[in-house]
Amino acid sequence: MSSFYSFAIDIRPAASSFPGPVESGVGNAETPVSLRSVSSDLDRYEAVDDRGRHLLLLGNLFDRTANQIVSPSDFSQILREQDPIQALLVDYWGRYVAVLHHAPTGHVELVRDPSGQVPCYYRQDIGQLHVAHDADRLFVETGVPDPDWSILARHLRNPMVRTNDTCLHSVSELLPGLCVTWSADRLTCKPRWIPQIEANLIEKPVEAIADRLKREIENATTAWARRFPRPLLGLSGGLDSSVIAASLRAHKSDVNCLNAVFGTGRGDERSYAAAVAGMYGFPLHQVLLKVHDIDYSRSLASAKPRPLSSAFTQAIDRASADVADACLADAHFSGGGGDNLFAFIHSSYPATDCLLDTGFGAKYRSTISNLTRMTGCDMWQILVRSIRHGVFAHRPFAHRVDVRFLGEQNADALPVHPWIERGGKRRPGKRQHIAATLEAIHFTEFLNIGGRPTIYPLLSQPLMEYCLSIPVWRWSDKGVDRSLVREAFRRMLPDEIIARRTKGSFGQLFEAGFMRNIGVTRSMLADGQLAAQGLLDRAACLDALSRPEKLRPEVMSRLALFVDAEAWLAGRSAR
Structure with missing residues (x-):
């Protein structure tokens, strides 16, 4: 993920009158928000009204009714609303971080859109609230913060459970769909968006639900293609990435597809990807992933306030960046999140x-x-x-x-x-x-493809709202997982994709990368900071690593989580 930004908000009540209204996007009038940096893939929207309200949004914004990119000249209309933040969440969608400042009272509201595709971290300083996409940009002029060992211990118990607290002292995360409010010298956090279940979907026919689902997927994908017209789509040949490919059919001349391969069986999905790409005439770039691109001693998440990286994805990141460079793509599109959003639930x-x-x-x-x-x-x-x-x-x-391999058995x-x-x-x-x-939203930060943003169309807010409103038992019609998606795209994908029940996996790549780095793993867990802090059971870890040939994949995955955390700690110490 290459998107970046940072800004500071003055959270002191205004001592003088607020400047008069300015045109949206001008940004040269004195404002309470100091924008320090922003990447070119994040659009800047700004507006001020005569009531002393200043609204800044960094990201990509679409009009929910027209499904078009919002122009800077139209952005000021949001300030006509009594509650501009609520208007953003109801009438618009995209990926963004937005801040609303009311100068006369000093009231500040910071919100992150529900898709979570733009990270948002913040820290409070004397008279200012610093906001950025990572931890490094929060501390440009101050020292590096220490790890918060209690939160890191929680991370090791379940890395997909996140709160406002991060693994660095004084750094907080604004979670998707939530807002942080500064008012009367108090900082509070509350949800601004909550998924809702629609009662009428209990009785609605499958065909009607599937038809609406198809429209939402196509609307989201085509909107992103308007903003990033030359995408490189990661096309595994699975259902989720395939429906994105089908939704991009009108952009055939500008779309490239990437299929990554490692090993055989579930690690080789070339035939499925080729069937989808061939159906729509998309160029398909097939790459063999290289295990020597995986280095367990290096963390790609060192700038972040949590160990948000998995070492084995380094091979995927490298291959994706190389292909994107070759085909001049302006963004990566991923089908990530589909299994989660489409209720792929194997339980009672x-x-x-x-x-x-x-x-x-x-x-x-x-x-x-x-x-x-x-x-x-x-x-x-x-x-x-x-x-x-x-x-x-x-x-x-x-x-x-x-709690496996942990020093403290905290349940x-x-x-x-x-x-x-x-x-x-x-x-x-x-x-x-x-x-x-x-979990799908949180995992978007685990990919670290350099140079371009990674867009997840299936995590777009309107689609999320609709999918989460559907009762989960409606997704398994006729005993088939994600049945509503299959019904929606039944006529738009090859039969082998609609009928496919197997899933691809990078399990072979992960295991090969783990075994290649087992010496590094042993050293890092034996002599690392986690064991020194009492967070790991060093003896249990080393005992498991003493018999590599008997390591099960789930044990490898558990130990790899610890190594990722150790690499992150080492990277933080070196900053």
């Missing part, structure tokens, strides 16, 4: 939700049958579990905690995001659906 939770929505009727029996076919689990097992989950649906949501519950608490409506399946979507 969808049946529980159906039971709570419709009772012991035909829909519940049909859902039990669908899940039996989709998961291969016993029908009675799903039935019993779904009823049990329904009885206890009032219980608070709890994240999974992994305390992890914080729960307000989307899950307030958007799940006591539906276990919907809570899991929202939690999975949050």
Whole structure:
């Protein structure tokens, strides 16, 4: 991810009168926001009104009605609203960070759009709030902050659970869909956007839901293609990236596709990718990933306030950047997040939700049958579990905690995001659906492809809103995962893609990279800062590494998480 920005907000009440209104985008009048840097892929929108309100937005913004890029001259219309932040979230969408400052009172509101595709970190200083896409730009004129070991310990228990707290002291994250408000000398954080379940989708026909879903996917993808007209699409040949390819069909002359290969079987999806690219005439660049591009001692997340990188993706990042350079792409498009957003849930939770929505009727029996076919689990097992989950649906949501190899066996519950608490409506399946979507949003920072932004069309706000409003049990019609997406694009993709039930995997690349770096891994975990701080069980880690031939993939993945954190700590120390 190459997008960058930084600015500072004056959070002291204005001592003098606010300057008069200026035209949107002029930016040469005195304002309470000092913009220090912004990358060219992030558009700058700015407007001031005669009530002393100043609105700055950095990112890409689309009009929800027309699905067009918002022009700087039209941006000032947002300030006509009583609540401009709410207007942004209701009438517009995109990827952005926005700040609204009211000069007479000093009231400040900072918001990050629900897709989370623009990172947002902040720290409070005397009279100022510093905001940036990473930690380094928050401390340009001050020393490097120390790690917050308590938050890092939480990260090691589940790296996909995030709160405002980060792994660096004095650095906070503004989570997607939330806002930070400075008022009366107090800094508070609250949700501004919450996913909602639509009751009418319980009865609506599959065809009607699929038709709306198709429109939302196409609208999101074509809007991004207007802003970034020469995308390089990561085309695995899976369902998610394939629907993006189909939605780009009108831009055939400007689209290139990349298919990355390592190993055989699930690591080689060339035939599927070729079928989709061939259907629409897209150039397909096939690259063999190189394991020697993976270096466990190096972190690509050193500038960030969390260890947000996985070493094995270095090979993918390198190959993607090389192909993008060769075809002069202006952005990477990824199908990431599709499994999560399209409710690819292999559990009994969808049946529980159906039971709570419709009772012991035909829909519940049909859902039990669908899940039996989709998961291969016993029908009675799903039935019993779904009823049990329904009885206890009032219980608070709890994240999974992994304490393997940790020095402190802390099993305390992890914080729960307000989307899950307030958007799940006591539906276990919907809570899991929202939690999975949050994981997809968080994972967007794990790719570190240099030189260009990575766009995730499937995480666009209107599409997210619609997908999260659909009951989870509607996604497994006829015992097929992501059935609504398959129905939506049934006539627009090759039959082998619609019928495909297997999923590709970079598991072979990960395992090869781990074994190639096992010496580095052993050294870093034995002599690193995590063990020194008591966060790791050093003996258990070294015992597992003493028998490499017996390491299971899930153990490798667990140990790799620790090495990524060690590399991040080393990178932070060197800054």
